[in-house]
Amino acid sequence: MGSGSSIGNSISLRRNSVTSRRNSNSSRKNDQDSVFYLACKNGDIATVEEMLPNLTFGQVNQVEPNGNTALHAASSCNRPDIVRLLLSGGCSRITRNRAGVTAYQEAATDEIRTLFHRSTSDRFVDENITNSFKLLTSNDADTETKINIPDDWVKGHSSADSAHEAKFIIALANSRNPLHKSVKNQAEKRSTSSFRMLVSQAVASEHQEYPKVSGLLKNFANKMGIGNLITVYTLQTPIYTNLQKEADSLSTLIYFHLSELQDRAFQGESYRGARMTEDDINAYKWAIKREGYVLETRTFQSSSIEISIAQEFIQQQQQQNVKDQHDSRFSVLLTLVFPQKCPTAINLTAKALPLLSEFEDEKEVLILPFTLFSVKEIKNDSQDGQYHITLINVPTPKTSLSDAAECIKS
Template sequence: MEETSNEKQLASQFYFACRNNDFDLAIHLLNQHQLEDIDRMEPNGSTALHAACYYKRIDIVKILLDRGFTRRVVNKFDKTPIDEANTEELRQLFLRPKTSNRFGGNISYEREKSIWIPVDGNENVIIQDPITDLYKGNRLNYGIFQADNIIKQLNGMPKLDVIQRFFRRAVQEKDLTRLIQAYTAETDFYNHVNNYLLSRQPENSLSQFVQIIYFNDQLHRKFSYEGTCYRSIIIDSEDQLSLFKKGAKVFNRTFISATRDRQIAEEYILDRSCENKYTVMMIFKIRHCYTAINIEDISEFSHEEEILIMCDKIFKIEKITKRNNFYIEVELRDSKSNQRR
């Protein structure tokens, strides 16, 4: 990643502050400028985060990642910042905080109960307040995705400019994978999306975001996932397992983040104090298109191997296995009726 003398002249002051480990100047410039103005590809074909990683500027890397700098951008050598992070200490900085509950973890029973709704009767008519969209997920192509309304609604959310940047790029490039990246970014945005899905308030601007992800045929054809994925949760008592009964059917009111890597789901439990609590490993067997998409190659955290399960998908609980007194596996299989949209 060595630059020539001409390339050095082209890079910004902020880039060299990060490259040369000038922490005070980097902080000063970080506070002076908008995120988009400094988290950018420099004329030399690199970014400040790439440079900080390559030169092992650990404290600089920490503040850039915390600020929300893009992780997936590739430099002129076709490398992402984590590719340039050639020590384990640096690579660890790219992991989500251990407090994250994105793949389950320490989520309250009340929250989990609000997500999973029992299905009684005809699968085709059971879902209340189903997602609808006259534009079939094509708002970006039609130029009618009202990103500014969503940003205004989220006013006050920390790191809102991170989401605003992804939205702006989505609109400019007509690329809905930028919206997926916004969902996977380490902000509270994904919680706002799922809180909307629990309430389904029609005036909520986030309905547009959900409609694009849920209905866009091109997205589902390209990234549709079939296979097994995992999510782990903690419950306080075995009685709370009544949420899942063998042979029963349930549907999820929200998007569900799962992972192809069982070890990642396990770590969400191991990283938390689980004394006298029960671990539930949810094992999803996905067989049908439109149930879930594989966003590993889109996500800001590609190593998580995330599978994003769409909302309002019906699952049958095939098996419940008690591995020991405090570890239970629940196997769920998606319903064929999920193909009917």
Template structure:
């Protein structure tokens, strides 16, 4: 198990490196400049929202000298642990996450310079992991070594890309439920269309925050983190903050999905607003994903037999998956390692078959806005998350078995290939 998990960890830890490592050695990198330098920032080119050509506009702006950066930033950059410990309890999360005049944050600085204790302190304090610096790099991308990058991983027993049952995730469907799926999607589309272009859009954000978040979810684990993200979503009218909330390691995403799947009546409108914003808001158009996404689940052997080639499934909630198969494999390996440490052994039926076994699900996404590639807005960028929308219909195209080389004894593992239903 040790070699398998270390190999997958190394891969997942460095999967973003090819895209972002080149920026780390740039002469004008914020973390390479001394306090005497004047920083000049070139903002990323932006496309006109109405233009159809490739014309771009670039803005250059001179900002204050880096000595204008906060005392807290410099303490994190210079590994002044005592000062960081003194300042942290007095600061708000907005102050901790401040984008400094050199377009970096305290978490970027601590990661870049390899100050592992300070990185750990900032993450435990709730620092936002998804803020980009001037090069579009996240703190994870700036980390000096893999030990720091691994601090950004979820806890080993996280079920983020793992389903322990199909009950909440999907259901086998017949013609009647196909109609129901279409009806639900039409309702969500109507909710968004009725709000677009007037004050109702503002009301959607407000009602989600004031009713569902502040009242309905008041007692869930991590609610203060979630409240902060939704306050920003309402203030800025920006659903990207909802993505940050959804990816945070709190009880928000599990509670939301359980209630969507179960059809809970209370706050149903607010949950539909969340689905509508993530499904249709134009700010998220650039997140559109077409392609293959990977997710694993532990499935009861008898339930697994219900799935046949040609049958259709409907996602009953949001579904987290990964753009990279090896990320899903790592979730399996880490969970198996935790089970082994805890002394939990696989349970077998009288005929010798395992009661629950691992299944690799491959979702082929074909339509725009069915799924969002939320990696760069996620609190856990290393996961390469693809977020699949509720009420999406997939057809099983193939069921096969493969040798799971990443698990001890290399057992056979079921693989289900699903393609988005186009009819």
């Protein structure tokens, strides 16, 4: 009896200790840093491991009286084990401290900085390029021209003026007609419901990013901005993979709220990797010889302002595929040129604006479906065999909603 009572008391004391620490973290004096924050700052990993599972997402990411979060403290004080623990637990990466700096920017060493990087490369490298772009060809093009169009590039129209889907969704998003507004509201409700369902299928309640995803969805529902849903896209979750197959719900919502992102419209060059077959490359060669033909993005595409980021991810993919002797695809670097600000190329890490990407080192420019490009140049590096393809953004022509709708019907 004495031994059993002693064990029971020990367990009770341990539970009380955890409860006491959790309470002290939330009920501290206003001018004192929390117990959890101090443990992260001082490298007390035992206390962090004990407290972390019992804290809410808000408590883990709270800004302390000194202006920093626990992640800022661990990052700046060179506590790699604790940074790793916080990030694996779904800690927010985009919270800025009182000085406007993220924990990534506060990193004491390159080792700490590396812990914030994404572990996989699939977002910045296309494995199936014909799923990402559609060649727009003319309905009234002659039969010989249509026969010569490469596989998977058969549908569409011959110029930007014929990109009716893109013109329709932009016209609907910008329309102030009360009737159109009603249609837009209904479409937004359906898209929100569809996106929530997609998210729930991809991220179960036990997933480490579930609290973060739930908070971002709640923020959007509370009219706190479309940026919350874009951040959901950037998370390292199966949501990204699902969106490559079902982009409609999120793309509709972003287009309807595009005015919120006008300060992020990108101008300049961004880069993306690809793996292409010889037929894929021949398709681009085919398109470059035909003036006026444009490509339309079919999916969300992540690109980077830094060419080194795209090249790094290409190299990762090459290393993954080196064991496959039957993979004869070529390595391709896509340069995407935006001569003027493009509202459907969104800078997620723009200076002086809140971060929308969880991985700020990637310097991401998110390219929406229905963005138009023409093929400017194709080169092959004789030394490493890599192809370089340059695409120029083509602005989507403005049109009335009724005209765009009629064109889609026809």
